[in-house]
Amino acid sequence: xxxxxxxxxxxxxxxxxxxxxxxxxxxxxxxxxxxxxxxxxxxxxxxxxxxxxxxxxxxxxxxxxxxxxxxxxxxxxxxxxxxxxxxxxxxxxxxxxxxxxxxxxxxxxxxxxxxxxxxxxxxxxxxxxxxxxxxxxxxx
Amino acid sequence: xxxxxxxxxxxxxxxxxxxxxxxxxxxxxxxxxxxxxxxxxxxxxxxxxxxxxxxxxxxxxxxxxxxxxxxxxxxxxxxxxxxxxxxxxxxxxxxxxxxxxxxxxxxxxxxxxxxxxxxxxxxxxxxxxxxxxxxxxxxxxxxxxxxxxxxxxxxxxxxxxxxxxxxxxxxxxxxxxxxxxxxxxxxxxxxxxxxxxxxxxxxxxxxxxxxxxxxxxxxxxxxxxxxxxxxxxxxxxxxxxxxxxxxxxxxxxxxxxxxxxxxxxxxxxxxxxxxxxxxxxxxxxxxxxxxxxxxxxxxxxxxxxxxxxxxxxxxxxxxxxxxxxxxxxxxxxxxxxxxxxxxxxxxxxxxxxxxxxxxxxxxxxxxxxxxxxxxxxxxxxxxxxxxxxxxxxxxxxxxxxxxxxxxxxxxxxxxxxxxxxxxxxxxxxxxxxxxxxxxxxxxxxxxxxxxxxxxxxxxxxxxxxxxxxxxxxxxxxxxxxxxxxxxxxxxxx
Numbered sequence: 001x002x003x004x005x006x007x008x009x010x011x012x013x014x015x016x017x018x019x020x021x022x023x024x025x026x027x028x029x030x031x032x033x034x035x036x037x038x039x040x041x042x043x044x045x046x047x048x049x050x051x052x053x054x055x056x057x058x059x060x061x062x063x064x065x066x067x068x069x070x071x072x073x074x075x076x077x078x079x080x081x082x083x084x085x086x087x088x089x090x091x092x093x094x095x096x097x098x099x100x101x102x103x104x105x106x107x108x109x110x111x112x113x114x115x116x117x118x119x120x121x122x123x124x125x126x127x128x129x130x131x132x133x134x135x136x137x138x139x140x
Numbered sequence: 141x142x143x144x145x146x147x148x149x150x151x152x153x154x155x156x157x158x159x160x161x162x163x164x165x166x167x168x169x170x171x172x173x174x175x176x177x178x179x180x181x182x183x184x185x186x187x188x189x190x191x192x193x194x195x196x197x198x199x200x201x202x203x204x205x206x207x208x209x210x211x212x213x214x215x216x217x218x219x220x221x222x223x224x225x226x227x228x229x230x231x232x233x234x235x236x237x238x239x240x241x242x243x244x245x246x247x248x249x250x251x252x253x254x255x256x257x258x259x260x261x262x263x264x265x266x267x268x269x270x271x272x273x274x275x276x277x278x279x280x281x282x283x284x285x286x287x288x289x290x291x292x293x294x295x296x297x298x299x300x301x302x303x304x305x306x307x308x309x310x311x312x313x314x315x316x317x318x319x320x321x322x323x324x325x326x327x328x329x330x331x332x333x334x335x336x337x338x339x340x341x342x343x344x345x346x347x348x349x350x351x352x353x354x355x356x357x358x359x360x361x362x363x364x365x366x367x368x369x370x371x372x373x374x375x376x377x378x379x380x381x382x383x384x385x386x387x388x389x390x391x392x393x394x395x396x397x398x399x400x401x402x403x404x405x406x407x408x409x410x411x412x413x414x415x416x417x418x419x420x421x422x423x424x425x426x427x428x429x430x431x432x433x434x435x436x437x438x439x440x441x442x443x444x445x446x447x448x449x450x451x452x453x454x455x456x457x458x459x460x461x462x463x464x465x466x467x468x469x470x471x472x473x474x475x476x477x478x479x480x481x482x483x484x485x486x487x488x489x490x491x492x493x494x495x496x497x498x499x500x501x502x503x504x505x506x507x508x509x510x511x512x513x514x515x516x517x518x519x520x521x522x523x524x525x526x527x528x529x530x531x532x533x534x535x536x537x538x539x540x541x542x543x544x545x546x547x548x549x550x551x552x553x554x555x556x557x558x559x560x561x562x563x564x565x566x567x568x569x570x571x572x573x574x575x576x577x578x579x580x581x582x583x584x585x586x587x588x589x590x591x592x593x594x595x596x597x598x599x600x601x602x603x604x605x606x607x608x609x610x611x612x613x614x615x616x617x618x619x620x621x622x623x624x625x626x627x628x629x630x631x632x633x
Contacts, residue, residue, distance in 0.1 A: 076157035
C-alpha cells in the first residue's frame, strides 16, 4: 500500500537543508559555546533519517551512497590521530594547539586542532547512528 | 617520553578502528590483530621496566594541572596487570584462529577483542574514578558485542540478562560517583586520597565505600552478586569465554583493590571486615558450584568465583603479606584461567560436548593434552612449585597475621576442593573407558594446543621463578600500602 506523502516529501526537501545548515552551525559553534561534533552529528543523522522516512531507505541509499561502518572507522582514526599527534611533540596526550589566523571573508579566526578531533567525533556519531537505524529499519 | 603509559591503550584502539575498514579479508584481519596484540605486549613490557626503574609514571591529559585534568597513572601494580592482559589477549587471538569460525571472523570479531583490550588496559591505568567508569563502559560495550557474537539461541537469551545486570550496575556506579563527588568535591583518585582523611564525618563515606563495593562486586562477581556470571559466561564460544573469564571479573577486583587501599581506609574496622567476610562467603559459594556441576565449562567458571574470593581476602587484611599475595595470585589467576579454558575447550571440541559424564579415555589418544591439563590443574590448586602456590601462601600468611585468621583456615581447606574439582575433569575425561570422539584434524588440534601449552608453560615459569617477580610484586604492594607514594607521583608535575 502506498500512502500519499506529497506533503511530507515537499516539506522534507526544504527542511533537510535547514537541518543540515544548522548542523554545520552547531558543529562550528561547539568550541566556545554549546554544540560540537556530537550534537552536529546527531542533527545530520536526523536529517538523513527524515529523508528516509519521506522517500524510503532504498532511495536514500542511492543518493547518499556511504558505507556507514567505514565512516565510523575513519572518524575514530581521525579523532585518535588528532589526539595522538601530541605524542610527536612530546606533550601530554589530548593537548591541543590553536592560533589566530586572518582568513579571507571570515576575518580574524581562531583555528584549533580540537576541531579536527571534533570532526572525527562527528563522523563517528553519524556513522554509528545511521548503522543502527539502517540495521533496525531493514529488518521488517 | 611522557606518553608511554598510554601506548597499551592507544595501540589496540587504532588497530581495532583500522580493522573495521575491511571485515571480509580474514587473513589480513588475523595478521593485523596478532600484530596489534604483539605491539601492545611489547609496549606494556617496556612500560613495566620504565616504571620499575624510574618510579610511577603519570600523565594528565590535555596538559591540565593534576586534580582538574584526567590523570593516567601507571604504578607497578597497574603495569603488571597491563602486561598480563596484553599477554592473554595475544594468546586468545592465537587460539581464536582455529576455533572461532569464519562467520564470526568476518563480522568484526577481532575489532571487538581489541576494543575490549583497550577498555581493560584503560581501566587498569586510569587515575580518575569517573574515567574508570568510562573505560569500564568501553570494555562492557565490547563485551556486549562479544557475548552475543554469532547470535546463537543460548547466547541471545543470556546476553539479555548480562546486559540488564551490567546496565543496572553501571547506573549504580554513576550514582556512587556522584555521591562521592558531592561529599569530597573531587574525582581524581590521588586527590581523593588527600581529601578523604580530612573529612570528619566518616559515616557517609562508609556508606559510599559499601556502595562502591556493591558496584565493583557486580563486575567482580562477589558473593551475593555473582548470580549472573555462571549462566552468562557459559553461552559464548570458548575463546570469548577465556577472554571474559581471564579479564572481565579482574577489572572489578582491581577496582576494589585500588579504592580499598588508596582512599576508602577511613573505617577499616567495618569496611575491610565486611570485605573479608564477603570474600570468604564468595569462596564457599564458588566451591559449592564447582563441585555441583558435571559440565567442564561450569566447573572452571565457578573456579573464577573462588579465585575472586581468595584475592579479595588477601586485600582485606591490609598487611604486606596479604597484599603481595593478592597481587601474585591475581596475575596467576588471569593466566591460569585462560589456559584452563583453552584446554577444556579442546576437550569439549574432541568430545563434541561439555558434559563430563559423556567423556572418557582421552589419555591413550591425546597424552600431551592430558599432561598439560594436569599441570594447569595443579597450578590452579596451588601445589608447589606451580604458580598458584606463592600467592596463596602469602595470602594465608597475611590472614594469620591479620584480624581474620579463620579466613586463612577456610582458604587452606577449600584449596582441596579446588584441586578436587579440577582433577575431577582429569579423571572423567582422561581416565576410564574410551568414549567415541569427534574426528579432529591434526593441524587444527595443534593450532589449539600450541597457545595453550605456551600459556601453561608461562604460568609454570611464573610459579617456579616467583623469586624473579618478587621485586615487582613487592614494589606494587608498597604503593598500595603507602598511598602517599601514589599521591606524590600525581601531584609532582
